[in-house]
Amino acid sequence: MSRVFSILLFCSLIGGVLAQPKIQLKSSNTSVQVGARFKVVYEANQECKFDLPSSFPGFDILSGPNPMTSVSQSYINGQFKQEKKLSYIYYLVAQKKGTFNLPKAAMKCDGKEYASNSLTINVTEGSTDVQASSGNDKLFGTIKSNKSSVFIGEPFQVIYKVYSKYRILNFVDVKFGSFNNLWHDEINKKQQLHLDQEIVNGQRYYVVEIKKEVCIPNTSGKSKIEPFTAELVINYSFFNQGKKSLHSNALEIDVKALPEGAPEGFNGAVGKFDLQASVNKQKLKTGEGLDLKMKISGQGNIHLLDEFDLNTPETFDVFEPDIKESFTYNANGAKGSIDYAFLMTPGKKGTYELGPITFSYFDLQSKSYKTLTQGPFTIDVAQGDQTYNPHITLKNTVDTIKTLRYIKTKEPQSFTESQYWGRSIWFYGLMGFIPLTIVIGLWSKKREENEDSRIQKSRTNKADKYAVSKLKKAKVYLDNNDYNTFNTELAKALYQYLEDKFKIPPNKHDKNTIKKELGRKNIQEGTQNDFISILEATEMAKYAKMEDQTNHQLYEKAVQVIGQIENESKKG
Amino acid sequence: MKKILLTFVISLCTFSVLSNDLFETANQAYNDKDYEKAVVLYDSILQSHKSFEVYYNLGNTYFKLQKLPEAILMYESAKKINPSDADLNSNLEYVRELLKIEQKPSVKELGDLINNFSTLFIFPLWQYLAILLLVSTCIIIFFFFRSNKNSTSRAVLFYTAILSCILMACAYFLSYRQEKTLFCVTHGIVMPTTIEVFGEPSNNSNEVFEITSGYKVQIMDEVDGWYEIAINNGNIGWTQKENIKLISLKN
Numbered sequence: 001m002s003r004v005f006s007i008l009l010f011c012s013l014i015g016g017v018l019a020q021p022k023i024q025l026k027s028s029n030t031s032v033q034v035g036a037r038f039k040v041v042y043e044a045n046q047e048c049k050f051d052l053p054s055s056f057p058g059f060d061i062l063s064g065p066n067p068m069t070s071v072s073q074s075y076i077n078g079q080f081k082q083e084k085k086l087s088y089i090y091y092l093v094a095q096k097k098g099t100f101n102l103p104k105a106a107m108k109c110d111g112k113e114y115a116s117n118s119l120t121i122n123v124t125e126g127s128t129d130v131q132a133s134s135g136n137d138k139l140f141g142t143i144k145s146n147k148s149s150v151f152i153g154e155p156f157q158v159i160y161k162v163y164s165k166y167r168i169l170n171f172v173d174v175k176f177g178s179f180n181n182l183w184h185d186e187i188n189k190k191q192q193l194h195l196d197q198e199i200v201n202g203q204r205y206y207v208v209e210i211k212k213e214v215c216i217p218n219t220s221g222k223s224k225i226e227p228f229t230a231e232l233v234i235n236y237s238f239f240n241q242g243k244k245s246l247h248s249n250a251l252e253i254d255v256k257a258l259p260e261g262a263p264e265g266f267n268g269a270v271g272k273f274d275l276q277a278s279v280n281k282q283k284l285k286t287g288e289g290l291d292l293k294m295k296i297s298g299q300g301n302i303h304l305l306d307e308f309d310l311n312t313p314e315t316f317d318v319f320e321p322d323i324k325e326s327f328t329y330n331a332n333g334a335k336g337s338i339d340y341a342f343l344m345t346p347g348k349k350g351t352y353e354l355g356p357i358t359f360s361y362f363d364l365q366s367k368s369y370k371t372l373t374q375g376p377f378t379i380d381v382a383q384g385d386q387t388y389n390p391h392i393t394l395k396n397t398v399d400t401i402k403t404l405r406y407i408k409t410k411e412p413q414s415f416t417e418s419q420y421w422g423r424s425i426w427f428y429g430l431m432g433f434i435p436l437t438i439v440i441g442l443w444s445k446k447r448e449e450n451e452d453s454r455i456q457k458s459r460t461n462k463a464d465k466y467a468v469s470k471l472k473k474a475k476v477y478l479d480n481n482d483y484n485t486f487n488t489e490l491a492k493a494l495y496q497y498l499e500d501k502f503k504i505p506p507n508k509h510d511k512n513t514i515k516k517e518l519g520r521k522n523i524q525e526g527t528q529n530d531f532i533s534i535l536e537a538t539e540m541a542k543y544a545k546m547e548d549q550t551n552h553q554l555y556e557k558a559v560q561v562i563g564q565i566e567n568e569s570k571k572g
Numbered sequence: 573m574k575k576i577l578l579t580f581v582i583s584l585c586t587f588s589v590l591s592n593d594l595f596e597t598a599n600q601a602y603n604d605k606d607y608e609k610a611v612v613l614y615d616s617i618l619q620s621h622k623s624f625e626v627y628y629n630l631g632n633t634y635f636k637l638q639k640l641p642e643a644i645l646m647y648e649s650a651k652k653i654n655p656s657d658a659d660l661n662s663n664l665e666y667v668r669e670l671l672k673i674e675q676k677p678s679v680k681e682l683g684d685l686i687n688n689f690s691t692l693f694i695f696p697l698w699q700y701l702a703i704l705l706l707v708s709t710c711i712i713i714f715f716f717f718r719s720n721k722n723s724t725s726r727a728v729l730f731y732t733a734i735l736s737c738i739l740m741a742c743a744y745f746l747s748y749r750q751e752k753t754l755f756c757v758t759h760g761i762v763m764p765t766t767i768e769v770f771g772e773p774s775n776n777s778n779e780v781f782e783i784t785s786g787y788k789v790q791i792m793d794e795v796d797g798w799y800e801i802a803i804n805n806g807n808i809g810w811t812q813k814e815n816i817k818l819i820s821l822k823n
Contacts, residue, residue: 407632412626415621415623417821427703437717441715442717
């Protein structure tokens, strides 16, 4: 395509003036028969963007669009002239009778759109009878049946054939039509198509049997087999071969309903059949298995029969039957047999009649209904071991699953929506307690500390008062400026204090004992040393006179130390 | 403070007080196969008290009256309160089977897991637990701020306060989720035999799909007289409000 385009481009460069873009639709026939093949061409004079139809209503596309390009150049009267022709070719087949429009094609050149014309095709009914009668047709297909009128369920045979004047080399494509209300299957299937010869209307034809089918209608009325189309390669002469397509006739079969008066239990069987039935035992115990075997054999629509219904006593549990089918298809339908194996277990003792087993069919030879009967079988059931009954226990468990569970009877728990406070002010109010407790905690801590220090203060005052009362005598001498007596009195008072408070006897009034005793009473080291230093100072004052001021200080210090000892000893 | 305590005590009392006599009378009516009477009695209990057992029994009663969509509605309400009850799930499945509804349970997500966990306690218990933990948190915090610095008990108090606080948050969250699962209306049940679901909230619009009675649908939106509903396979459409009954524990 790109090569075509480049040639065109080259041509247009050297070619000069381009003609007005134009697209045209042409058809080989304006009137065709159903199934006939014809040619449709969209022709344009310029390479543009084409918008071609992808489907043709009323027609099948056999092939296409097939592009074709031709360029012609001429030199006339000193003028160079070139003409291009782009064609898109379709091969179509008419599907049904009627008048159809072939759709327009469009092309877009330099932004402008051009549309083609449209054509009307008149499609006429193709002749259903063998086309060879017209004499001039050298290739045709036929669909033939061995019966023109059948009953519902009656098998008939359909043969598809292709006739040709010339030798048929190869089939390219064969399309079979659809079926209405028919069961069908291919019979005598061949690996290879066989070329035969036949004389039709005094002329020799090559014949190929494409397919042979057996069909069975399932509703009354007209049953139609649609035509088939085939495309094949034909050898006209030694050097001339060609592709050709053909279209066969349609086949209509008249389907009659079966006559009235069908026996009870008739399930649509048509043909010729035989029935056999047997039981494996006639005496058994409850819970044991009983096998009923049944065989329907014969020829006809045996493969299309509905399921066979078996009448059994109510107390018998019947399992799904084991069904074996074996048949082959031929022109008269299916030939073979269906084996049914029923397994059943009686649930109650007693004597039962199993059957009779009947099978009805429509006999094609005598054109009448026939009924086959087997049995009835008399079965004696004795009481068996109760525990051996797997089927019944299975049933029980199935039943328990399928019931409604009982209502609740224990005292119900209940609530109301109003019980929820999660979104109410109460809950958030409670949340507010967290910071509040922090504040309260901190505040109460502070208060406690304040209380502590206040108690401390009042304690100190008390101790000081005590100390003052102890040193009352010494104070009197100090106020009278009698410092010698003051010192002796002070020492006496201090020793007296130790004796009263800590029970230290006078004979142990040495420094170390005092320190040890005070230490034992949890008096701090600094306070101990202060106390000792005061005692030492009073001792010193006996030998060296101190200044007045120092005596006053000594008194103050003594008061302080006693107060301190008081506090510390209380705390401990 | 007194008022709060009073409310607390009152709600604690109402928690267990339910006319058990009424419940037993209703059960008796059910056993006597007087299902109409049982419906009236169970309904009267539900007017004031929400209870799993009552919803479940009412579902059974509707089943006996062959009102299967109503039965599903009641079972779904009961399922909000206790989603894991074996009897309930068995009955619900059975009714769905009878109505030929094949509704696959939606995929379990983390949210469902939390919701299931939140239904571990009967309704306001998580909330009471949260309040209890809140009070204990307050007390612990109070003692923490009172304690002496550098004392060992202070560290213990600090960590217990944090733990208690976290537990309280969890309990509050669960109570919140439980309230939401119980009282938020998210789904409804289709009541008529079949309903047409439209593309727009109008009778003139195109029919999108049809659903049959007993189907559980999610309520997406509402416009006067119409619900926008979604079903499990992702289809969404509008239908008239009277076609849907909401699964709701509200009166």
